[in-house]
Amino acid sequence: MTHHDNHPFADCILNDDCIEALKPVPDETVDLVVTDPPYLVNYKDRSGRSIIGDDNGDWLKPAFSEIIRVLKNHAFCVSFSGWNEVDKFMTAWKDVGFKPVGHLVWHKHYASNSRYLNYRHEQAFLLAKGNPPIPVMILDDIHPWTYSGNELHPNQKSVEIIKPLIRAFSRQDELVLDPFAGSGTTALAARNTGRKYLAIEKDKNYYDTAIRRLR
Ligand SMILES: C[S@@+](CC[C@H](N)C(=O)[O-])C[C@H]1O[C@@H](n2cnc3c(N)ncnc32)[C@H](O)[C@@H]1O
Numbered sequence: 001m002t003h004h005d006n007h008p009f010a011d012c013i014l015n016d017d018c019i020e021a022l023k024p025v026p027d028e029t030v031d032l033v034v035t036d037p038p039y040l041v042n043y044k045d046r047s048g049r050s051i052i053g054d055d056n057g058d059w060l061k062p063a064f065s066e067i068i069r070v071l072k073n074h075a076f077c078v079s080f081s082g083w084n085e086v087d088k089f090m091t092a093w094k095d096v097g098f099k100p101v102g103h104l105v106w107h108k109h110y111a112s113n114s115r116y117l118n119y120r121h122e123q124a125f126l127l128a129k130g131n132p133p134i135p136v137m138i139l140d141d142i143h144p145w146t147y148s149g150n151e152l153h154p155n156q157k158s159v160e161i162i163k164p165l166i167r168a169f170s171r172q173d174e175l176v177l178d179p180f181a182g183s184g185t186t187a188l189a190a191r192n193t194g195r196k197y198l199a200i201e202k203d204k205n206y207y208d209t210a211i212r213r214l215r
Contacts, residue, residue, distance in 0.1 A: 018179035022066035031174035039082030060092035102126030152183035162189035184210025
């Protein structure tokens with residue numbers, strides 16, 4: 001038994017707005033955040049599926065202030081973001097007290113879009129609360145992309161790209177939070193690496209998908 005078994009939200013998936021859902025989570029009880037929030041690009045896929053919160057960034061600062069409150073001191077938050085509205089993300093992160101300590105890039109073997117450039121990368125920022133210890137295993141900041149197939153969610157990430165992040169920035173049995181969980185990829189990656197998870201998803205359809213996936 002570790003103390004994480006006693007966390008009131010260990011291995012939970014919640015169907016709510018994360019700003020509300022995080023309120024009852026006690027301060028400084030999460031070991032790692034790995035999340036993929038809306039990129040603020042009004043995304044629609046070919047079948048017209050859109051993403052809650054993708055049309056404005058009003059949620060950014062309130063959500064990340066809850067996220068940093070529940071995160072332990074001297075710990076990490078890995079957040080994906082698009083490049084388009086990166087100023088809004090960076091402002092919110094810095095305003096709430098996160099310090100950017102790295103930038104991760106995944107190189108796609110296909111272009112997800114093409115206009116002024118062939119858009120072939122995804123990115124995430126490594127954010128620190130306090131001064132986390134140097135990880136035992138140091139990750140490169142560039143990686144090959146693995147395509148998820150997007151069958152469960154239009155922005156679905158592959159479990160294979162999330163697992164190395166969880167292994168590098170948390171330990172066995174620790175609690176990993178994803179407040180923008182989509183189809184539950186982070187939760188599954190956490191379970192498959194022997195961690196606990198807390199996943200929050202506002203859209204009932206994706207919440208149901210995450211529940212089914214983790215069952
Ligand atoms: C980019 S997607 C995450 C996809 C996920 N990484 C996956 O692999 O399935 C972002 C998700 O955040 C959800 N979302 C948006 N605003 C939210 C909020 N305030 N609270 C909780 N979830 C929210 C959206 O419904 C969407 O499913």
